[in-house]
Amino acid sequence: MPLIEINDFSFKYYGAETLALKKINLTIEAGEYVVITGPSGCGKTTLCRTINALVPQFHRGYIAGNVIIDGKNTREHTVAELSSIAGLVFQQPENQLVTLNVEKEIAFGPENLGVEPVEIRRRVEELIELFDLEHLRDKHPHEMSGGEQQRVAMAATLALKPKILVADEPTSNLDPKSAEIILDLISSLNTRGMTVILIEHRLDLVSKDAGRVVLMDKGSIVADGLPREILSQDICQDIGVGVPKATLVYKRLKEHDIDLNSVPLTGDELAGLVKEASHL
């Protein structure tokens, strides 16, 4: 059984005029790394909130269809119940750190769920080490950079030991270096078995690690498949999605009847393919 099953799911926020999600069908197996992208307003933000039941339990509206996470239907389970299955990391680090220091922040989630204090302490120590937060242990959120804050936010989410990590544009407000660090962290979590769903505009940074790209536009899924297949299609540019430059070069070369062996997602891949092609 897939870990995430979205069946014919539609959603309209109270007071909205149009559907935010239109008959979405999506299945995600355990261990996948899926990138969801699309122009502003396409519904990706709403979609990621269906995975931990924020939609429809917190964001109320009209729903049709079902979302089943690890066998649990989000119509029938609370956000709290799903918090130990799917963890959400949001765009603004500042709004995810609600306590006065890092230890307390990481402990917040497990404390809410009534986990034994000794176990909470164990998880806090483990995560501080995993995310390299030792030097930040007693710091107030205000004393940390955006990148550090976001690392703490991730650690705090993982303290609940979810199987799924959903990240909604986690690097938007970060400088390029911090963004890389966060994305590398996410990638390594996936290598260790975490199912990852990442919403991101900057495909040049994430498509090389992702196993799958889902393209959305106006509330529907318009493409779903391997990054190299999806990003080389014209639909990306039609809907206004930022395709990696290396991939754009690949497409332009095709217009010159030059067919490289595969679709490049990074500058190095492009160079490698050109070198390959030149030896023929």
Added chain:
Amino acid sequence: MIMMENVSFAYDGLYTALQGVSLQIDDGERIAIMGTNGAGKTTLVKHLNGLLRPNSGRVIVDGVDAQHYSVAELAREIGLVMQNPDHQLFLDSVEKEVVFGLKQLGFAEDEIKERTDRTLLSLGIKDLSERSPFTLSGGERKRVALASVLATEPHVLALDEPTIGQDARQKEKLADMLMELNKKGRTVIVVTHDIEFVIEHFSRTIAMANGSIIADGPTSAVLSNNEVIRLCSLTAPQLTQAARSLHTLFPNVPERLTLLSELEDEIVRILGGV
């Protein structure tokens, strides 16, 4: 024309944000200011319109020391669009927001109406003019905030991180609008992390680190410099990475910053296109 002469500034007299910054901005330039968070980019830009005043050194606007002007007076010359549009919006209609900006700077009634309509139209939000800004989407709110500043037609337009959270199409539209303004003779200054955006649209780049300017010149030169990239915590853009890698085997491929069409042509040359 704006000049900064050896400007130093420290927040609360303690935290040094700018150290001996000197630069000259001529009319009609297109400049990007890049650097890590805390390098002083926003601090620098705030000195241009008087929000911050130098502890030492001078800021000279069109030949006059800026300290003789109030922020409101400088706002006529230099329009600063900050990162968060929600810090600006407080009225109950889009039109009122734009009118407010014009009223503040003392424009006449008839001019106000005309400018408002024109600006809303140019940003594609005319049909939203009666809507409350609070009900609009993030991207729309950004455009309203921009409209409010653009309507006053300042000679210099400075934007603080305008591309954050924008999708590719929105960025393109923003770039088009900035290019249009620049063609009409306005100076456009952008503070950003987005290296691809800068390479494509800005001819001059000022790179900052630790409160000082570490490089100031043509974008292609500044952003090809590995030290600059490192000190500004940037990642070399994909095309430059590809060009560098290809250069090792094909020395004719330039090792510096490369535009898409350039690289395309080089590769076609290498592989012998039809």
Added chain:
Amino acid sequence: MSFLEVFQYTRQESIMHSLDPRAKLLLAIVLAVVSLLFLEIFPLLIILAVLIPLMAAAKSLRRWLRSMKGLSVLLIFILIFNTLLSTYSNPLNYSIALVLRLIALMTSFSSFFLTVQPDELSQALIQMRVRFEFAFAMSMAMRYVPTLGQEAYAIMDTQKARGVELDKGNILTRIRNIVPIIVPLIIVSIRRALLIAESMESRGFGASKNRTYMEKLSFKKRDWAVCIVSLIALVLVFYIRLYIPLPDWSIPF
């Protein structure tokens, strides 16, 4: 406003800092009550003689002195006005006592706020059976104060850049000019609150009636000692106040 410095928590290691916040609360209340019981100079001086070493025990003597300096103008003002306008038989006496009492009261409460971390306060409240949601709301408010402050400054900068002049004009203009600051501040705060709520919900906030706590406060021997001594002192002082007439050591004017 520098006199407020003495009510701000400082991260330090001292005897006072290491006491349980509940013990410190009791201590502060007892000290304040004792200060309120007297309007005679000599007893108040004795009380201050107890309080000042307490400040030293909190490694905050310099802070305290700075605050007192900041307050000195106000204190002298009170002194002068009360002496001139008082209908008591010994006005100067009365005024000095008033000033001393004010200092004593401030110092009593400062001994609490200076040495109790907002977190600890929150935990203390929870263990004193205050509902988690309320205690947490309090500590969240404290956590977001600097953020809100920064936001307010950013909004002011943004509006100034549009030509809004915040420091010009008569009182009416100035009040009107607050609107472009307050409205965005409120809206931004509401938006922020919704986002914070999302993050908290996603981490199970409000899920279980049996919420656990990683670090709990527990009374050590020294905390019990402080409590017992405070209570004994309180009883003693009440007894003295009620039954023992104090010699008249007042200044005769």
